Amino acid sequence: MADTFQLVVLGAGPGGYAAAFYAADLGMRVALVDEEKNPGGVCLYRGCIPSKALLHVAKVIDEAKHAGNWGVTFTEPKVDIDKLRGFKQGVVDKLTAGVGSIAKMRKVTFVQGRATLTGPTSMSVAGPGGTTELQFEHLILATGSHPTKIPTLSLDSPRMMDSTSGLEIPDVPKSLLVIGGGYIGLELGTVYATLGSKVSVVEMTPGLLPGADRDLVGVLEKRLKNLFASIMLNTKVVKVALANEGAGIRVTFEGDVADKEQVFDRVLVAVGRRPNSKIPGLETTKVKVAANGFIETDAQRRTAEPNIFAVGDVAGEPMLAHKASHEARVAVEVIAGHKAVFEPQAIPAVVFTDPEIAWCGMTEVQAQASGIDFEVAKFPWGALGRAITIDRPDGLTKLILEKGTGRILGVGVAGSGAGELIAEGVLAIEMGATAEDLKLVIHPHPTLSETLMESAEVFFGQSTHVYKPRRK
Amino acid sequence: MTEFKVPELGENVVGGDVMRVMVNVGDTVAHDQPVLELETDKATIEVPSTVAGTVKEVRVKKGDKIKVGAVVLTVEEGAASGNGASAQRAAKDTDQKTAKVEEKPGAPPQKSEAPAAADAKPVAEARVLSMPPRVTPEPPPAPVAAAPPPRATDGDGQRGPVAPASPAVRRLAREIGVNIDEVQGSGPAGRISQEDVKEHARRILSSVPTGVGGAASTLARATRALPDFQKWGDVERQPLSNIRRVTAEHLSYAWNAIPHVTQFDKADATAIEALRKEFKEQVAKAGGNLTVTAMLVRILATAVTRFPQFNASIDMERGELISKKYVNVGVAVDTDRGLLVPVIRNADRKNITEISIEINQLAAKARDRKLTVEEMSGGGISISNLGGIGGTYFTPIVNWPEVAILGVSRTVIEPVWNPESGRGKEPKFEPRQMLPLSLSYDHRVIDGADAMRFLRWVVEAIEQPFLLSLIG
Numbered sequence: 012m013a014d015t016f017q018l019v020v021l022g023a024g025p026g027g028y029a030a031a032f033y034a035a036d037l038g039m040r041v042a043l044v045d046e047e048k049n050p051g052g053v054c055l056y057r058g059c060i061p062s063k064a065l066l067h068v069a070k071v072i073d074e075a076k077h078a079g080n081w082g083v084t085f086t087e088p089k090v091d092i093d094k095l096r097g098f099k100q101g102v103v104d105k106l107t108a109g110v111g112s113i114a115k116m117r118k119v120t121f122v123q124g125r126a127t128l129t130g131p132t133s134m135s136v137a138g139p140g141g142t143t144e145l146q147f148e149h150l151i152l153a154t155g156s157h158p159t160k161i162p163t164l165s166l167d168s169p170r171m172m173d174s175t176s177g178l179e180i181p182d183v184p185k186s187l188l189v190i191g192g193g194y195i196g197l198e199l200g201t202v203y204a205t206l207g208s209k210v211s212v213v214e215m216t217p218g219l220l221p222g223a224d225r226d227l228v229g230v231l232e233k234r235l236k237n238l239f240a241s242i243m244l245n246t247k248v249v250k251v252a253l254a255n256e257g258a259g260i261r262v263t264f265e266g267d268v269a270d271k272e273q274v275f276d277r278v279l280v281a282v283g284r285r286p287n288s289k290i291p292g293l294e295t296t297k298v299k300v301a302a303n304g305f306i307e308t309d310a311q312r313r314t315a316e317p318n319i320f321a322v323g324d325v326a327g328e329p330m331l332a333h334k335a336s337h338e339a340r341v342a343v344e345v346i347a348g349h350k351a352v353f354e355p356q357a358i359p360a361v362v363f364t365d366p367e368i369a370w371c372g373m374t375e376v377q378a379q380a381s382g383i384d385f386e387v388a389k390f391p392w393g394a395l396g397r398a399i400t401i402d403r404p405d406g407l408t409k410l411i412l413e414k415g416t417g418r419i420l421g422v423g424v425a426g427s428g429a430g431e432l433i434a435e436g437v438l439a440i441e442m443g444a445t446a447e448d449l450k451l452v453i454h455p456h457p458t459l460s461e462t463l464m465e466s467a468e469v470f471f472g473q474s475t476h477v478y479k480p481r482r483k
Numbered sequence: 484m485t486e487f488k489v490p491e492l493g494e495n496v497v498g499g500d501v502m503r504v505m506v507n508v509g510d511t512v513a514h515d516q517p518v519l520e521l522e523t524d525k526a527t528i529e530v531p532s533t534v535a536g537t538v539k540e541v542r543v544k545k546g547d548k549i550k551v552g553a554v555v556l557t558v559e560e561g562a563a564s565g566n567g568a569s570a571q572r573a574a575k576d577t578d579q580k581t582a583k584v585e586e587k588p589g590a591p592p593q594k595s596e597a598p599a600a601a602d603a604k605p606v607a608e609a610r611v612l613s614m615p616p617r618v619t620p621e622p623p624p625a626p627v628a629a630a631p632p633p634r635a636t637d638g639d640g641q642r643g644p645v646a647p648a649s650p651a652v653r654r655l656a657r658e659i660g661v662n663i664d665e666v667q668g669s670g671p672a673g674r675i676s677q678e679d680v681k682e683h684a685r686r687i688l689s690s691v692p693t694g695v696g697g698a699a700s701t702l703a704r705a706t707r708a709l710p711d712f713q714k715w716g717d718v719e720r721q722p723l724s725n726i727r728r729v730t731a732e733h734l735s736y737a738w739n740a741i742p743h744v745t746q747f748d749k750a751d752a753t754a755i756e757a758l759r760k761e762f763k764e765q766v767a768k769a770g771g772n773l774t775v776t777a778m779l780v781r782i783l784a785t786a787v788t789r790f791p792q793f794n795a796s797i798d799m800e801r802g803e804l805i806s807k808k809y810v811n812v813g814v815a816v817d818t819d820r821g822l823l824v825p826v827i828r829n830a831d832r833k834n835i836t837e838i839s840i841e842i843n844q845l846a847a848k849a850r851d852r853k854l855t856v857e858e859m860s861g862g863g864i865s866i867s868n869l870g871g872i873g874g875t876y877f878t879p880i881v882n883w884p885e886v887a888i889l890g891v892s893r894t895v896i897e898p899v900w901n902p903e904s905g906r907g908k909e910p911k912f913e914p915r916q917m918l919p920l921s922l923s924y925d926h927r928v929i930d931g932a933d934a935m936r937f938l939r940w941v942v943e944a945i946e947q948p949f950l951l952s953l954i955g
Contacts, residue, residue, distance in 0.1 A: 350657050350658050351657075443672070447671065
């Protein structure tokens with residue numbers, strides 16, 4: 012006998028479990044299907060969460076090293092790699108088990124296994140305990156994404172890693188090449204470099220973190236140049252081959268690099284992610300997959316099959332957990348009969364390097380491309396009390412503002428804790444706030460959040476801590 | 484290669500649901516050969532081909548909702564087709580109106596490119612910039628579109644700033660059907676508050692002409708939210724069928740637009756009943772069913788030639804009364820899918836046998852979903868006979884743009900006082916078969932006294948069947 016649910020959610024990442032829990036809260040009978048033992052998805056198992064646990068450790072190591080400048084010297088850190096891995100795994104287990112028990116409390120039926128759609132209202136799930144047939148009125152596809160594989164860069168060797176195996180930290184290699192200067196590559200590169208690896212980064216485009224404003228990236232780049240052995244820009248990897256009888260990997264480069272052939276202990280490929288849209292049995296529905304691999308949806312996240320929705324990485328860029336959760340709530344509200352629409356004005360992006368980079372709304376580059384009349388107000392952290400007290404004056408806060416009205420169109424922050432600061436920018440943009448609003452809001456002193464207020468003051472030529480002659 | 488598109492199907496018919504596709508790829512189709520069965524708002528129509536040749540491609544399937552102008556088939560021309568050229572021209576026009584694809588400027592970092600990462604290129608986000616033609620201004624809560632709906636912008640500052648309003652205000656506007664972009668914001672930099680949205684809604688409502696169907700605008704309906712029926716027990720939601728939806732819209736409009744008055748009377752149908760029984764067999768042989776309805780159609784046809792204001796329509800906009808020089812009588816038919824009103828044309832020039840045969844044919848078509856829209860339009864006055872089911876009187880709604888409708892209930896035997904029954908005998912009560920009649924009319928066109936005169940005329944015509952032959 013097949014069980015009938017009002018909603019089945021396929022994929023239990025931050026999109027899927029958010030959808031299932033919200034739907035349960037709204038009184039629906041819900042099943043959540045995933046291959047893992049507990050909900051969590053890439054984010055909790057092999058993405059945001061484990062990488063942040065490792066980056067926290069890296070930050071502690073780094074700060075201990077810098078403490079010498081403040082008159083406190085520690086001996087060289089000794090890293091117990093098994094224990095470190097254990098800490099990271101503990102974080103993952105705790106969070107996924109937590110989400111699993113929340114699912115139980117909400118009476119969401121969790122079905123472990125691999126799903127095959129058998130039509131627009133049914134699926135069969137092959138799990139460890141046998142096959143379960145599910146019938147449903149509505150389906151939300153939240154199947155996520157996987158690391159992009161490049162055929163020319165694949166090599167049958169454990170020394171070639173992707174973000175998933177990289178997070179396992181099999182060892183601390185003497186040398187590591189990170190292919191891809193995006194956020195995944197830079198975050199993992201930071202972890203390995205801090206643990207003691209000689210890390211090189213190779214990026215095909217002229218700069219790290221393509222898409223982010225250059226002035227923000229510049230703040231990070233200054234520090235990364237010290238942390239990494241080399242950063243090769245405008246450079247392509249054309250070949251990888253085993254070297255030293257399998258003990259290393261020989262990499263052939265093309266582009267702006269002198270040394271066209273180099274040998275590394277390990278190579279980490281971090282060149283982006285692809286949507287998991289090859290869902291078994293999807294062809295039994297009217298769901299359409301676009302040429303770029305994303306499932307096509309409308310503004311309500313409804314696919315071409317009216318009772319099926321898609322959210323998260325599989326439904327389009329940007330592939331970010333918080334975007335997925337928000338889409339999930341929209342889809343559930345639509346299923347519950349509300350007129351919800353996915354229409355964020357700002358989706359924050361955070362790169363958890365040290366310093367962090369975060370932005371939301373329009374970037375300066377996007378503002379230029381859009382033809383909007385805009386102004387940029389910047390506040391360098393060197394003038395801020397709080398930044399000096401933590402010895403991190405390397406920071407920049409900027410506002411992209413509509414000329415005339417001062418309406419906040421975009422916010423960018425580079426510096427320690429930027430990821431936490433950006434939330435205020437998102438709220439400001441969503442509320443349609445102006446620079447004047449931000450200026451008139453009292454910010455606590457001494458904190459880094461003052462940089463947002465001070466940037467707004469810069470716009471009016473009235474910043475307390477930056478002298479800028481008044482505009483006429 | 485010629486495309487066959489859904490042709491104009493009749494007045495006010497914009498499209499329908501595909502019930503059946505009657506050809507396959509490889510079939511040969513001829514001009515006027517039915518290729519598609521389409522359920523439109525009121526009728527199921529067999530759509531004849533306007534092209535001839537071999538079918539190369541079938542672009543619709545059962546269950547699709549398609550509109551007039553949609554491409555159904557492409558055929559390799561066998562015989563040249565007059566419509567082919569214009570169809571192709573039209574196709575070109577619509578192509579230009581549909582989707583344009585725009586490259587997403589500035590990619591977030593997770594899409595960062597790596598050397599040799601040919602397939603990791605930033606994904607071009609397909610976005611529909613211009614709306615496809617003929618979309619309703621407000622998306623229905625549960626759009627069941629066959630075509631993939633337009634992709635929403637991903638919002639992260641991609642499209643330039645939208646109306647400056649907080650997420651909660653944008654949601655309010657959406658819920659009550661207000662386009663946020665049209666609201667004038669009263670706050671700094673034009674920021675839109677909840678009060679601004681409500682004020683805008685009030686303005687729209689007060690600008691709607693009173694009395695006319697506009698009163699039932701989306702806004703007015705949208706502001707009256709339904710309670711959550713689930714609170715009191717299980718409920719089931721089902722989409723309205725096309726016929727139910729159109730009936731609902733049509734009757735709401737008629738009810739709102741027409742100041743209705745209903746008058747009642749009784750006719751002694753003893754004589755006409757006797758005649759009906761007498762000639763039933765004869766009419767049956769001719770293929771008709773001699774019913775009270777058939778006889779009343781004929782009586783009404785004569786009645787409206789004597790009372791022409793009952794065969795008219797009113798044009799308030801131009802301040803004109805439109806009198807019809809033809810006599811068409813609509814007959815309400817109860818089907819399993821809902822109420823349909825086929826029309827007997829030129830009823831004043833047909834005898835009761837002919838009318839009986841025609842009603843038989845139209846009723847059968849209505850039940851088999853074969854009625855064409857043409858067969859249901861152009862009525863001058865309608866008749867609704869519920870006598871077969873029962874009841875005494877009811878208040879039918881005038882079938883706009885007509886101005887009157889006759890409701891017929893069940894004949895009952897009543898004692899009627901006859902002051903001169905039997906020559907030389909005492910006056911007494913006699914059992915007579917009394918037919919209850921309800922006449923609803925548009926009081927803008929018809930005065931009460933005229934309506935009573937009209938109804939009395941009908942009553943007398945029933946009581947004195949010979950009158951028809953005498954003066955009709």
